[in-house]
Amino acid sequence: MSIENELIRRDIGHTKEGDKDYPRRLKCLSDRPKELYYIGKLPADDIPSIAIIGARNCSGYGRQMAREFAIELATAGIQIISGMARGVDGIAGRAALMAGGSSYAVLGSGVDVCYPRENAELYEELMSKGGVISELAPGYPAMAANFPRRNRIISGLADAVLVIEARERSGTLITVNMALEQGREVYALPGRITDSLSYGCNRLISEGAVPALRPYELTEQIISRFGNKEIKTAKENGQDKDNMRYLNADHDKSFMTVNEREVLGVLDYRPKTASEIFYELSARVDIRIEELLCLLTDMTVKHMIECIDGANYCLRG
Amino acid sequence: MYSSVNSGGLCGLMCYIASVEVDVQRSLPAFEMVGRLLSEVKEARERVKVSLKNCGIELPPIRITVNISPADIVKSGTAFDLPIAVGIMNALGLVTDESIEDMLIIGELGLNGDVKAVNGVLPILIKAKESGLRRCMVPADNLKEASFVSGIEIIPVEDVGKVMHLLQGGEEICGIYADNNGICTDGSKLPSTKDDFADIIGQEACIRAATIAAAGFHHMLMVGPPGAGKTMIAKRIPSIMPPMDEKESVEVSTIYSVSGLLNKDRPYITNRPFYSPHHTATTVSLTGGGAYPRPGIMSLCHRGVLFLDELPEFNRESIEALREPLEAREIRVTRSRTSYVYPADFMLVAAANPCPCGYYPDRNLCNCTEPMIARYRSRISGPIKDRIDIITYISRLDADRVVGAPKLKGKGAADSRRKGSDEISRQVAGAYERQRIRYENTGIRYNSEIPSGSIEKYCGLGSDEREYMKEIYDPMNLTARAYHKILKVARTIADLEGCEDIGVAHLREAVCYRG
Structure with a gap:
């Protein structure tokens, strides 16, 4: 049986550089992946997308904010890209799906390998309501060494990156560096200067990242910069009330x-x-x-x- | 010539009355001993011979045969020295049969003839009294311990020479009869614990949890970062538990007596024991056992508090060894020929860090990964956790509470209302009394012991309470087991408050301790 048939049998999509469905956002990257495997869909090229990334061991604050921003952004129709990792990534992905939006995860393993195991439910849901994507061949085990490379695809598939929480030396900041190299807009959630988990974000803001102060503000900014007319913000939908629950x-x-x-x-x-x-x-x-x-x-x-x-x-x- | 002397021995915590039989006959000098004796018992040969000689009792050339019956129990310990010596005196006709009639004799001998203290005097004397013996000859150093047994004549002796003098009637035997209430007269002399709950700054929720735990004899787990005061709280728990009654005192003192932990300064145990073994303790030191079985720490804190600090750091085997005492309240050490039962009815107070670094769930300080935390917590296995009714969380204190802040308006109001152990123990005593009355003749003593079949009977809820539990069951993610724990803890809270029925307020509080 040919590889092609096997992929089709297992519902795994496949695209390579030069193909029509190869994501537009990746085309301009210098170290773009040669091929991509995916289950579900690939992010649409004409709809704005944002990567929500952050610490695996996030605080309650990070958890709440990841949820708030993901819900607001996804409700407005913006695609949420994440790494399906523990903590911020998984929370954002889950919240986006819960809000009825679309969410995509780029894995550090083959697309048919669910890692970490505790996100199995999210993994299943992503396959049906969004997509799981990987440049690694199906069956490839999750290895820490592959994660930093996977991060360039996360930022690559997004128009902008929102950093929720990051420690001083954090894998999240590697993704941010890649995003900057790729020319992506970086937003960071400000926090108290005494919180070690907010250090990374506050530092990014001091270095020029845009502080993400309100979910609806961020949504508006994203849409006005990257959106087309089909996308409407919550405000235009007639909800001008700030519905942030954390207030x-x-x-x-x-x-x-x-x-x-x-x-x-x-x-x-x-x-x-x-x-x-x-x-x-x-x-x-x-x-x-x-x-x-x-x-x-x-x-x-x-x-x-x-x-x-x-x-x-x-x-x- | 044949002689028989009553003595007593220990087998685990069980005592038996032994008869030491001595036969002497003119022959080549020899000294034979039989009756399943361990080496320390057999070595009595030399101690007896030399000590008799040094007290001026020259043995003629004779063959001495000693049998200690019942011959099928393994004899251990050194308490048979003195009865053997007295048996020889009697067999040689130096003392009369009448002088040792109805008398139990125990004691170890030194080569100079001194009679030395032995272990297990208290349980042996209790057994002697039950067996109908009237008099007991005990080492003078054991007198205080012995005098807690009333209704039997106690004859303290210091050396073999005086023993013979006494038995020959050279001096009138003036035994001591213990007064009936030795515990009270002597117990008051024991230093009371200085630890008081009033010393603890903050941690009100933990102190409240400890109060409830002590009142219902619930096992308790404190979770919190290092240095927050877990050990301080645990140490103070015995100070709020009501004193042991006489029966409990005897049980505990028996264990201490057998373990050789009683002495002239501490002849009897009246305060509830508190033990805090280090996490490197071996399993056998905790459970008891060993080549010659003896009680372990879990038995030494019978009727008291066993504090296991850093519970997840204990080795798995030791943690699992808690299952038997938590379930059966005793420990059975089984050997191929016999098994020993040591009581181990303690209140377990355990402490643990929430995660390997100790700061979870404050993620700004804790960077432990979820799998690390799960692995750390899984060291306390499910069956052990199931036995712990109360879980409480303790937090690090702010600098201004430890160092003492200038008194701002209102601030520190909590600190000025600290409850002392006296106040708490009065509350707890009330709860004990309620439980005593409720469970009279049921075999249950505390709320924590209510079997699941009787929960309905003792922790019945009214319709409002039922409605309330239904309402919170799902939002609080309760399980059937958690539900039962909540009911038992609520029962204790109601007892503390002096309420006959469990109310909604008691349930609302009990939910906080489910962990």
């Missing part, structure tokens, strides 16, 4: 008790234990630890806050 806009504070409001005031995206919350809260309201524990349970059940890893609490998006 707690959907919590109508008038329904909250005083203590609930105070707890929200104490929490941020860094997970805190009940003891820490108790200490900060005790300066403002008179509450016993038993009461606080009950309150935290209630707020978790009501989805006002998020409970991570058993009993560490933080704000939710």
Whole structure:
């Protein structure tokens, strides 16, 4: 059986340099892949695309923001490219699909190899609602040595790159360097200067990257620069309300008790234990630890806050 | 001439009354000993001969045969020296049969004739009393320990010469009868623990969790970064548990007596034990056993607290060894011929880092990968985790709480309301009392022991509570097992608050400890 037939049998698409369906964005790259294998689709050439990348071990803040930006961008019809890695990549891909958008993942292994295993569900979904792409032949195992090369395709397939979180020395920054070489626009999510996970992004901003301050702003920028008239921003769709959930806009504070409001005031995206919350809260309201524990349970059940890893609490998006 | 003297020996924690039979006959000098004796028992030959000589009792040329019955139990220890010596005196006619009638004799001999302290005096005396013996001759150094057994005459002795003098009637035997409440009279002299919960800055949620754990004898796990105060909290848990009752004291003291951990300064155990073995401890040192089986640390903290710091760092075998005591509350050391049962009913307090570096889920400090964290956590296996009812999270303290910040308005209000061990232990005592009444004659003692079949009976919920649990079951990702744990913990919280029925507030709090 020929290789071609085997690929067709397994629903694996194949394109090489010079083919009609070879992605336009890759054509101008100096180190473009000679061939690409894919399951599902390749990103459309005429629709703007953005790569959302960041740390594998991201913080709660990174997780929330990756989700927010991916949802907003995907809802506007922008294609989301990622590496399907743990952390930011996987979260962004998942959120984009959840929002009904299209999302593509470039793998560091053959397209029929799912790595990491815990993203198996996302992998399946990508195949049907977007695409998984690789320059490596099917069956090629996931090897760390291949990941940096895979990154050039991630940035290559995108018009712009959004960096969510990156440490000082991070693989994400390698992708950013490649994106700059390829002439891609770089956006970075600003963070507190004390957060080691925001160091990379803040550094990028100081070096000229565009700070990503609001998901809808970024969406508008992307569309105005790379879009065509078919794409409309959320604003043009008639939603001019800033619907970022992380501003707690959907919590109508008038329904909250005083203590609930105070707890929200104490929490941020860094997970805190009940003891820490108790200490900060005790300066403002008179509450016993038993009461606080009950309150935290209630707020978790009501989805006002998020409970991570058993009993560490933080704000939710 | 034949003589028989009562003595006692230990086999694990079980005691037996042995009769030391001595026969002497005119013949070439010889000293034979039989009765499944380990070498330290056989070596009594030389100790007895020399110590008798050094106390002025010259043995004529005789053949001495000693049998210690029951002959099928392996005899160990050195407590048979003195009964053998007394047996020889009796067989030679130096002391009368009447003088040693109904008397149990134990003690080790030195070559100069001194009688030295032995292990296991407490359980042996209890056994002697049960067997109907009236008098016990014990080494003077064991007197304090012995005097906790009431209703039996205790004769402390210091050397073999005096023993003979005493038995020959040269001096009136004035034995000691322990007063009935030795524990109270002597227990008060023991230094009470200085550790107090009031010493702990912050960690209110953990202290609350520890209070509940102590009140219901729930096993507990504290998760948090190094240096947050896990050890400090664990150490203070015995200070809030109600004192042991007399039966418990006897059980614990028996284990200590057998292990040779009682002495003149600490003749009896009244405080709940606390043990904190290092994670390099071998499995056998934890469970007990060994070539000559003896209780391990898990038994030494019977009725008290076993604190395992850095639980995932313990070797797998040691962690798995926790299964038996957590399940059966005892440890069975099985040998081909016999098995030894050591009680091990302890409250497990374990501490663990949330991840190898200790800072998860604060991702700005922790860069451990998810698989690393999963691997680290999997070292505590499911069956062990299932036995832990309460999981609590502890956090690093801010500098201004440790060093002490200038008092700002309102700030630090939490610190000024710290509860001391006295206050907490009163609450816990109330919860114990409620449990005692509820579980009278059921075999259950604490809420943590409620078998799953009886949860409905003891942790029944009203309709509001049922509705509440239904409501949170899915959002909180509960499982049937987690549900049962929550009910048991809620039962204890209700007991702490002095409530007969579990209320919604108790359930809401209990959910926080599910981990």
